[in-house]
Amino acid sequence: xxxxxxxxxxxxxxxxxxxxxxxxxxxxxxxxxxxxxxxxxxxxxxxxxxxxxxxxxxxxxxxxxxxxxxxxxxxxxxxxxxxxxxxxxxxxxxxxxxxxxxxxxxxxxxxxxxxxxxxxxxxxxxxxxxxxxxxxxxxxxxxxxxxxxxxxxxxxxxxxxxxxxxxxxxxxxxxxxxxxxxxxxxxxxxxxxxxxxxxxxxxxxxxxxxxxxxxxxxxxxxxxxxxxxxxxxxxxxxxxxxxxxxxxxxxxxxxxxxxxxxxxxxxxxxxxxxxxxxxxxxxxxxxxxxxxxxxxxxxxxxxxxxxxxxxxxxxxxxxxxxxxxxxxxxxxxxxxxxxxxxxxxxxxxxxxxxxxxxxxxxxxxxxxxxxxxxxxxxxxxxxxxxxxxxxxxxxxxxxxxxxxxxxxxxxxxxxxxx
Amino acid sequence: xxxxxxxxxxxxxxxxxxxxxxxxxxxxxxxxxxxxxxxxxxxxxxxxxxxxxxxxxxxxxxxxxxxxxxxxxxxxxxxxxxxxxxxxxx
Numbered sequence: 433x434x435x436x437x438x439x440x441x442x443x444x445x446x447x448x449x450x451x452x453x454x455x456x457x458x459x460x461x462x463x464x465x466x467x468x469x470x471x472x473x474x475x476x477x478x479x480x481x482x483x484x485x486x487x488x489x490x491x492x493x494x495x496x497x498x499x500x501x502x503x504x505x506x507x508x509x510x511x512x513x514x515x516x517x518x519x520x521x522x523x524x525x526x527x528x529x530x531x532x533x534x535x536x537x538x539x540x541x542x543x544x545x546x547x548x549x550x551x552x553x554x555x556x557x558x559x560x561x562x563x564x565x566x567x568x569x570x571x572x573x574x575x576x577x578x579x580x581x582x583x584x585x586x587x588x589x590x591x592x593x594x595x596x597x598x599x600x601x602x603x604x605x606x607x608x609x610x611x612x613x614x615x616x617x618x619x620x621x622x623x624x625x626x627x628x629x630x631x632x633x634x635x636x637x638x639x640x641x642x643x644x645x646x647x648x649x650x651x652x653x654x655x656x657x658x659x660x661x662x663x664x665x666x667x668x669x670x671x672x673x674x675x676x677x678x679x680x681x682x683x684x685x686x687x688x689x690x691x692x693x694x695x696x697x698x699x700x701x702x703x704x705x706x707x708x709x710x711x712x713x714x715x716x717x718x719x720x721x722x723x724x725x726x727x728x729x730x731x732x733x734x735x736x737x738x739x740x741x742x743x744x745x746x747x748x749x750x751x752x753x754x755x756x757x758x759x760x761x762x763x764x765x766x767x768x769x770x771x772x773x774x775x776x777x778x779x780x781x782x783x784x785x786x787x788x789x790x791x792x793x794x795x796x797x798x799x800x801x802x803x804x805x806x807x808x809x810x811x812x813x814x815x816x817x818x819x820x821x822x823x824x825x826x827x828x829x830x831x832x833x834x835x836x837x838x839x840x841x842x843x844x845x846x847x848x849x850x
Numbered sequence: 851x852x853x854x855x856x857x858x859x860x861x862x863x864x865x866x867x868x869x870x871x872x873x874x875x876x877x878x879x880x881x882x883x884x885x886x887x888x889x890x891x892x893x894x895x896x897x898x899x900x901x902x903x904x905x906x907x908x909x910x911x912x913x914x915x916x917x918x919x920x921x922x923x924x925x926x927x928x929x930x931x932x933x934x935x936x937x938x939x940x
Contacts, residue, residue, distance in 0.1 A: 453935070456860045456895070461905065630932070714890075
């Protein structure tokens with residue numbers, strides 16, 4: 433494999449593989465370009481991947497890093513946290529509830545800091561170190577903050593993490609504990625992002641999702657690689673995934689596309705369904721209106737990890753949903769809570785509000801009969817329920833009793849009695 | 851109307867290397883015109899067919915102009931205008 437260059441997605445101007453993210457000519461986003469060798473022996477290539485480490489570096493030849501962690505360093509904390517290789521679970525009880533036959537849940541809450549962000553940070557940090565940076569930074573809605581702080585701590589780098597001041601307490605605590613420089617900005621994520629975009633021009637730091645964004649975004653492709661490998665080297669028929677900036681959504685499709693082009697997997701690009709919260713739905717709104725650009729919004733939703741009012745990859749997410757025959761849907765806060773509950777009750781997986789949004793959109797698609805019952809559907813659960821506890825507080829009843837048989841039997845719900 | 855315009859790093863080469871400059875005008879669109887008079891190379895980088903390119907964000911005193919009145923947004927003396935790439939974050 434060879435890393436060739438960074439290339440503008442809009443005007444195709446090429447740039448060196450440095451800490452650049454935006455085209456100087458048209459301001460379009462830069463992407464990594466590879467030249468992969470043709471794969472003659474598919475089985476050998478698959479075996480090579482399967483013999484790799486139990487983390488995203490098993491896919492190193494498809495990631496924008498010149499020297500991924502060597503075998504001797506794989507277990508060293510200095511290599512960062514081992515992201516990926518999360519469970520893909522066949523969710524038959526969920527499928528049954530929705531009138532479908534084959535639904536899989538990719539549980540990315542099983543990552544080291546409990547969200548898919550460990551994938552993108554692993555790649556961004558590895559590349560940042562290759563480029564000689566010793567400070568890691570990010571603009572975050574919470575999950576990225578956790579991951580950057582933790583990965584920097586493991587690797588021994590200094591870090592600066594910028595978050596909106598009103599973030600969930602769990603996400604703030606699970607960031608500060610790693611000893612990062614935690615900066616709470618009075619404003620929403622888009623304000624934080626604007627600040628970090630300005631700062632990245634003034635400070636010699638690796639902002640993982642600003643000046644390192646082309647490398648960072650590539651990490652999301654590993655969600656597609658893993659899914660395909662876990663399904664037996666084939667693509668699913670449909671993906672339901674959350675959309676905040678649209679980066680994960682578009683890169684997952686890119687991952688499948690790359691492997692299909694190389695012949696590593698069978699199938700075709702899945703139908704791509706995106707999920708947004710009604711209180712921050714610039715991409716779903718543009719989809720419904722038939723537009724190809726998103727009008728920014730001021731977020732107001734419990735799904736704070738999806739609360740990006742000005743989504744950078746919105747136009748590409750719209751193109752992708754339309755090209756694959758998918759859609760981008762929105763659900764309200766009550767539906768998000770119901771989605772969290774649905775997933776928990778049928779799979780034993782407790783997800784955060786972003787996962788509730790995604791599960792609720794799957795339920796909506798099933799209800800609208802948009803999914804053929806025979807389809808193989810994969811639901812991407814990107815984060816952990818323990819990080820957004822407020823969303824489920826008061827959503828169920830419990831029974832408080834004296835420690836006696838009589839008290840238990842007096843309280844026990846009638847229907848369960850022997 | 852004297853306005854301070856902050857130039858992002860990616861555009862400084864086309865703006866004589868400066869990080870900020872003074873421009874004038876009654877609206878955001880007019881301020882941009884006055885900026886282009888100083889640095890002609892900036893016009894095609896920032897606009898396309900008279901509109902902002904889709905990956906360019908313009909902020910007036912920290913607020914995205916798309917939340918106000920776009921290029922028609924009126925500006926007051928001493929305001930600060932910031933031009934930034936839209937592609938970041940997530």
